[in-house]
Amino acid sequence: MADRIYYPNSELAAKAHCGSMAQYKQMHEKSIKEPEKFWGEIAKEFYWETPVLDNKFFSYNFDITKGDIFINWMEGATTNISFNLLDKNVKNGGGDKIAFYWEGNDPDDYSRLTYRKLLEEVCRFANVLKSKGVSKGDRVAIYMPMILELPIAMLACTRIGAVHSIVFAGYSSDSLAERILDSKAKVLITTDGVWRGEKLLHLKSICDDALEKVKKHGHEVQSCIVVAHMRRLSNPQGPANCGAGKTNGVVKNGTQTNSNELNLSWDDDRDCWWHDEMEDAEPSCYPVWMAAEDPLFILYTSGSTGKPKGVLHTTAGYLIYAATTFKYVFDYHPGDVYWCTADIGWITGHTYVVYGPLANGATSVLFEGTPFFPANDRYWSVVDKYKVSQFYTAPTAIRSLMKFGDGLVKKHDLSSLKVLGSVGEPINSEAWLWFYNLVGHGVCSIADTFWQTETGGHVITPLPGATPMKPGSATFPFFGVLPELLDEDGHIVEGEGEGYLVFRQPWPGMMRTLYGNHQRFQTTYFDRFHGYYCTGDGAKRDADGYLWVTGRVDDMLNVSGHLMSTAEVESVLAEHLSVAEAAVVSKPHAVKGQCLYCFITPNEGVTFDKKLQDELKKKVRERIGPFAQPDVIQHAPGLPKTRSGKIMRRILRKIAVGDKNVGDTSTLADEGVVELLFQLRPQV
Numbered sequence: 001m002a003d004r005i006y007y008p009n010s011e012l013a014a015k016a017h018c019g020s021m022a023q024y025k026q027m028h029e030k031s032i033k034e035p036e037k038f039w040g041e042i043a044k045e046f047y048w049e050t051p052v053l054d055n056k057f058f059s060y061n062f063d064i065t066k067g068d069i070f071i072n073w074m075e076g077a078t079t080n081i082s083f084n085l086l087d088k089n090v091k092n093g094g095g096d097k098i099a100f101y102w103e104g105n106d107p108d109d110y111s112r113l114t115y116r117k118l119l120e121e122v123c124r125f126a127n128v129l130k131s132k133g134v135s136k137g138d139r140v141a142i143y144m145p146m147i148l149e150l151p152i153a154m155l156a157c158t159r160i161g162a163v164h165s166i167v168f169a170g171y172s173s174d175s176l177a178e179r180i181l182d183s184k185a186k187v188l189i190t191t192d193g194v195w196r197g198e199k200l201l202h203l204k205s206i207c208d209d210a211l212e213k214v215k216k217h218g219h220e221v222q223s224c225i226v227v228a229h230m231r232r233l234s235n236p237q238g239p240a241n242c243g244a245g246k247t248n249g250v251v252k253n254g255t256q257t258n259s260n261e262l263n264l265s266w267d268d269d270r271d272c273w274w275h276d277e278m279e280d281a282e283p284s285c286y287p288v289w290m291a292a293e294d295p296l297f298i299l300y301t302s303g304s305t306g307k308p309k310g311v312l313h314t315t316a317g318y319l320i321y322a323a324t325t326f327k328y329v330f331d332y333h334p335g336d337v338y339w340c341t342a343d344i345g346w347i348t349g350h351t352y353v354v355y356g357p358l359a360n361g362a363t364s365v366l367f368e369g370t371p372f373f374p375a376n377d378r379y380w381s382v383v384d385k386y387k388v389s390q391f392y393t394a395p396t397a398i399r400s401l402m403k404f405g406d407g408l409v410k411k412h413d414l415s416s417l418k419v420l421g422s423v424g425e426p427i428n429s430e431a432w433l434w435f436y437n438l439v440g441h442g443v444c445s446i447a448d449t450f451w452q453t454e455t456g457g458h459v460i461t462p463l464p465g466a467t468p469m470k471p472g473s474a475t476f477p478f479f480g481v482l483p484e485l486l487d488e489d490g491h492i493v494e495g496e497g498e499g500y501l502v503f504r505q506p507w508p509g510m511m512r513t514l515y516g517n518h519q520r521f522q523t524t525y526f527d528r529f530h531g532y533y534c535t536g537d538g539a540k541r542d543a544d545g546y547l548w549v550t551g552r553v554d555d556m557l558n559v560s561g562h563l564m565s566t567a568e569v570e571s572v573l574a575e576h577l578s579v580a581e582a583a584v585v586s587k588p589h590a591v592k593g594q595c596l597y598c599f600i601t602p603n604e605g606v607t608f609d610k611k612l613q614d615e616l617k618k619k620v621r622e623r624i625g626p627f628a629q630p631d632v633i634q635h636a637p638g639l640p641k642t643r644s645g646k647i648m649r650r651i652l653r654k655i656a657v658g659d660k661n662v663g664d665t666s667t668l669a670d671e672g673v674v675e676l677l678f679q680l681r682p683q684v
């Protein structure tokens, strides 16, 4: 029953950091009315080299008509994130605690890393970065799979004040090059390759291509540091460069990787092996003290105009927000084992694989593989193996696993689970109920967390010990967050209703700007409704005040939790010599949530055939990444346009789903084109 209310189980509530709605309401109210006091108390749990000044705790402008947008938290304070995540935990006696259990793509490959060892490896690698000429404020690009060296590299950047810019290792060389160019990264860190399921990805050679392209545009990356990940897997006696080292864990020989011989090309002036560099590096490194608002990282996200936006997060606010959301939303307690399946290449991995958990001294699973390898019960076997208590994943993964039936879940002992999390897109009630009843055996709370790359951490979410849940609703705002729904004219929608989801005031973890383009930051997020941060999502509020995020209201779409813009795909398609025009819309998809449906107008004399369709799909894969491959490419001799030439996507969306109820077409220059497009619809 989707409209039923599900209450947190009383055992969980009794021990929870926030154990009732009354407590939630009281804390939320304080966070809004007295943000300095609320966050000031939390900030005391962290180490500040220069303490926070009370009178400068918080200042901002959200109203573009009153001047530039700015957000400042804890101005004047200085700290270092790696110090708070590592040194502080080690000093407090947590040195021998496991920070990460690493689980490889092949179940035979696994290892672990304690807080003490992680600190040592981070310091070593920070020294390596320094030896490559990296210093405070420099950008470091990272293109890596889910291995221990990835958090090590990130934290090494934070140790010396360098700004990391991680590019998901499923992006193409073009996408990687574009991001390296925009951030003008000095160094690139990667691996020789990686297995994803049964597929081998040649990451180093993708980097070579990207660096070649970057060079053509006049920027040169000085060093490319390569982890010998494949070599290590195929040769247990090979470089023990994994952060786990030899003392703390095993990296076994995965049979899958034996046969592999990677043909790497090498530029001696630029390329070096991680393990060679680490060999002589000192295991200690004094942290660089960073101002509260100094940049921490850049993470690119899709923009509706096509060019990716470099979302910039800063130091102090992000730290306390990542830490606080992690603590309350997953209700983490010492002894728990937490697992977030997201790739670190996305914001979820930044905040909830690395920063949030480590800031709480948590023990996590870092998983390299896929849900389907070696079999479709991999997630459940990993939960069982590590006795995971908090499991955080995406609706698209849940939906794809539901297909394989309940038996694969029931085969495993999942009784360790207490909290389940969902992120990336609205979760449909069928998937929610399956997750709740089968995976969570009817006793786990589900945290349906709404947030964005831009928000840095959860902004609308239930708290597991407090919030009565409704399947599909992200429920209520987190501490410090004040959402509103606005109508087209910017009027506040009170009570039950629907509108644009906006936020009225900043919370510590939100983005500060778009890297190198403050103007775009202001127009993208603050121009539509003055005085508010505009999410680009729509939402409704029900009679009980619950928020239900309904999805994007702009030209963005969400494929398997990956946000992309129709413009970005259109511009790739339109580059093909046979294509005169391309229009892309989203179509609902049972597993992916949404998929790409593309309308193509070929040039005169070009035959629209399977070959062209395949070429176009390949082009999108190559230019953006495999996850962006269109599901449907339809022939469109013409497109529905207004007389002024604007493509009516509303109509294309109807055609994509075969819904003849297209509404008013009288503004179209040529109404006949609609019927033609219905006739040409492929049978999918």
Ligand code: WTA
Binding pocket: 301, 346, 347, 348, 422, 423, 424, 425, 426, 427, 448, 449, 450, 451, 452, 453, 454, 474, 535, 536, 537, 549, 550, 551, 552, 558, 561, 562, 563
């Ligand atoms: C969507 C991912 C509904 C939303 C953390 C948002 C969601 C975009 C949810 C951000 C949710 C994310 N319910 N929609 N629980 N979580 N979204 O930047 O459209 O990759 O704007 O950040 O994902 O995607 P991003």
